[in-house]
Amino acid sequence: MTIGALVYSLRGPREGTISYTELTQITGSQAITEVRVEGERFSIRGADGSLRVGIVGDEEARHALVDKFAAAGIAVEYGSREGSTGARAATALAPIAVMLALGAVGLGMHRRKSRAHFSEGQASGVGKVRFTDVAGMDEVKEALAETVEFLKNPERFGRLGGRAPRGVLLTGEPGTGKTLLARAVATEAGVPFLTASGSSFQEMFVGVGASRVRNLFAEARRVSPCIVFIDEIDAVGRSRGRGGDSASADHDQTLNQLLVEMDGFDHTTGIVVMASTNRVDVLDPALLRPGRFDRQVVVPLPDLRGRREILEVHARPIVLKEDIDLAHVAKVTPGFSGAELANLLNEAAILAARSGADKVDLEHIDKARDRVLMGEERKSLVMDAEERRATAVHEAGHVTVALSSKNADPVHKVSILPRGRALGVTQALPERDRLLYTKEYLEDQICMLMGGRAAEMVVLGTMTAGAADDIQRAASLARKMVAELGMSELGPINVTDHPGHVTHSEHLHARVDEVARKLVEHQLERACRIVRETRDGVLLLAERLLEEDTLVGAAIVACFEKRADDAESAPAELAASA
Ligand SMILES: Nc1ncnc2c1ncn2[C@@H]1O[C@H](COP(=O)(O)OP(=O)(O)OP(=O)(O)O)[C@@H](O)[C@H]1O
Ligand SMILES: [Zn+2]
Secondary structure (H helix, E strand, O other), X not given: OOOOOOEEOOOOOHHHEOOHHHHHHHOOOOOEEEEEEEOOEEEEEEOOOOEEEEEEOOHHHHHHHHHHHHHOOOEEEEXXXXXXXXXXXXXXXXXXXXXXXXXXXXXXXXXXXXXXOOOOOOOOOOOOOOHHHOOOOHHHHHHHHHHHHHHHOHHHHHHOOOOOOOEEXXXXXXXXXXXXXXXXXXXXXXXXXXXEEHHHHOOOOOOHHHHHHHHHHHHHHHHOOEEEEEEOOHHHHEOOOOOOOHHHHHHHHHHHHHHHHHHOOOHHHOEEEEEEEOOHHHEOHHHHOOOOOOEEEEOOOOOHHHHHHHHHHHHOOOOEOOOOOHHHHHHOOOOOOHHHHHHHHHHHHHHHHHOOOOOEOHHHHHHHHHHHHHOOEOOOOOOOHHHHXXXXXXXXXXXXXXXXXXXXXXXXXXXXXOEOOEOOEEEEOOOOOOOOOOHHHHHHHHHHXXXXXXXXXXXXXXXXXXXXXXXXXXXXXXXXXHHOOOOOOOOOOOOOOOOOOOOOOHHHHHHHHHHHHHHHHHHHHHHHHHHHHOHHHHHHHHHHHHHHOEEEOHHHHHXXXXXXXXXXXXXXXXXXXX
């Protein structure tokens, strides 16, 4: 079979490579979930998580292949490598890529950042995501129904005078299912799904990003009607004209190209560009103009019912012990995103398997929840005695402020086992979903964040770098209160850093900064006062932490009761208490 294509078959592990002939034969196969195209290189992802790589040198042949995959409804993702040398060098790395991919499947996706080039497996483990696989979000799906209709029949849509959707911007926190939704729209409409990540357009060389955008849309025109999905659009969509260096020149060109492409088709073209971001505020205003991303769909964090439904979807392949009530799990996971919920069940299943259990029980879920919330325990990290003591005091400071503040969330757990990037953690979780935050609640949050630093100052007479994260969070919360929520002496103002939109005077910006800073400072003073007043409790809790690493529920409160020294410790498991 010769189509004038140059085919490099690779030596190396057999299952890691795929020849051109094989490529043409598997295009219609259901066992493929995703195809990634990087220059001449095709990476084929199987439903079982396997990954195979092949090189197709001839451009026409590449187009033909993409057409076939797209027609078969398989997601085609455009990657960042271009040019044959890069492609071949990349292929040499294929076995490594395979291992990473397998690792990712085995361990789930518990660290968002480690999720490299390949998108993770879907909920059900098979390729096509339908609306029914996206749990909750009825309103969001309703908002997208029109897009589905349009893609099913672009011509008719135009004839009836409907204003065809051209660009849909999905906004929301990470892991809320934006990518999942976009895929589901493609499946429901029965059209190809082309995807690229905004960051894959960023390059060192001027012009490369723009040419990638051009290629992506050229491909889209050939397979239309279709969806072009751009993940993390903020990477390309940031406001133009910020710097004179070549990186920003390239960025500007890339963004211009995207704007040109989006203007270049009308409703008859049948292309819908969907994009996702959690930073609408940094996007270039030109992107949001009519005819471009003129539709914004907010994808919210799931509420109680949504969480239960997401848990149900992801519990399908897992064997749960009979007494596990997913409604209850939903209740103790306020603020979790869909990805975190999926991750929670996945981690629980891994823990169960590791401990030799044949079913996932509440203890596994409890442990998994800690891991998702606070990161993995880092047993290997050894703190010396002084660092442990400083950490214990710091965490005890958070706890005492939380216990002393009327509006703060209840403290579940405190630990000085290092997890993720943190040396210690205090876990305070709302008892219910909060829909509205009051000024008092937010102030208490800031105070609680400052509790760690306060304890360092009052008890240890020093300051540690461990408070950096707390300070950053307190500062940004305070800024939000002042600049957006109107909760300060400056009254109801809205001062956001909208690039290119300097609507406020320098003076007002400076005032906002000043008032926000004072707010944090004031809460730090309050936290110090609380620590001073509850010093004995703080010391006792720190002591207990040094002995036991982790304390839960009643055992924490006991440290702050009058006759603290004879307090009985009965570590209440989350499972029993919540
Ligand atoms: N509503 C949901 N129903 C079922 N699963 C969900 C839902 N939301 C998220 N998930 C799970 O979380 C995973 C990650 O979601 P997805 O990648 O779509 O989020 P995202 O909003 O695109 O995140 P990011 O902003 O980081 O790109 C999904 O693959 C799915 O397993
Ligand atoms: Zn802290």
